[in-house]
Amino acid sequence: LAGKVLGVPVVAHVRGDQKGSPMMHSFFKLPNHFIAVSRWVSESIGRIGVPADKRTYIYDGIELDKLDLHADGAAFRRQYGIPEKTFVVGLVGLLIPWKGQRLFLEAAQQLLPKMPDAVFAIVGGTPDECAYFEAELRQRAEQPEVRGRVVFTGHVSGMASVYNGLDIVLSASTSPEPLGTVVIEAMTMARPLIAPNHGGAVEMVEHEKTGLLFTAGDAIDLAGTILRVYRDPELGRRLGQGARAHALAVFAVSEHVRQVQGVYEHLLGRSQGKAT
Secondary structure, three states, X not given: OHHHHOOOOOEEEEOOOOOOOHHHHHHXXXXXXXXXXXXXXHHHHHOOOOOHHHEEEOOOOEOHHHOOOOOOHHHHHHHOOOOOOOEEEEEEOOOOHHXXXXXXXXXXXXXXXXXXXXXXXXXXXXXXXXXXXXXHHHHHHOOOOOOOOEEEEEOOOOHHHHHHOOOEEEOOOOOOOOOOHHHHHHHHOOOOEEEEOOOOHHHXXXXXXXXXXXXXXXXXXXXXXXXHHHHOHHHHHHHHHHHHHHHHHHOEHHHHHHHHHHHHHHHHHHHHHHHO
């Protein structure tokens, strides 16, 4: 608002779907331009009346040098008692219902007879208000079909070693995510990635080239997609290589800064043109 008073364009950065109150929607009439974190988010604010010429989407940038491609994945496995030769599928994300841990366990139950050497890792901390949800997941993990094959890590720092300790990195959110940091980081680390076919993941993952997409919320399709990578190591290797090449080109901080700077330069130039 101060920018408008001073005659300088105001740019709002938008990170999520916009389904809020009418008061929140009225806010979207104020800025001169919006930078959304993904095309999906940009389209969501379009649905509440922000015209196409007032919005741009620019993906987040990742500090690629902070993700060590050669981090010791074996150390992660040792910490949680996972044998070296075990095939590990990891769902990374906070333990909250919409992140898909229930779906993950449903898929694991289907897969264990076909993947006898596999472990399914639930990686992430639990917010205080979701303690009940973690208790539910742990109870499910004690069922005879999956007992001893599910690992809960809790909050983990040093994510590079986690990614390198996983044979498949999974995002399974049942509600669309605006972008998904886990997806970007896993791609940067050249890991075989599986993600749901909604939200920002559809923009980041090119099916069969930089990862695999499954039908969101469908445990049967998720299980089948995991099984494909398990049975075809070359597919996983190829997907990981494609993912890293894409991530380096699209998600570097320098590319993010370049695009944001371009938006501001365009707006400032247009504003100055009107002033003259």
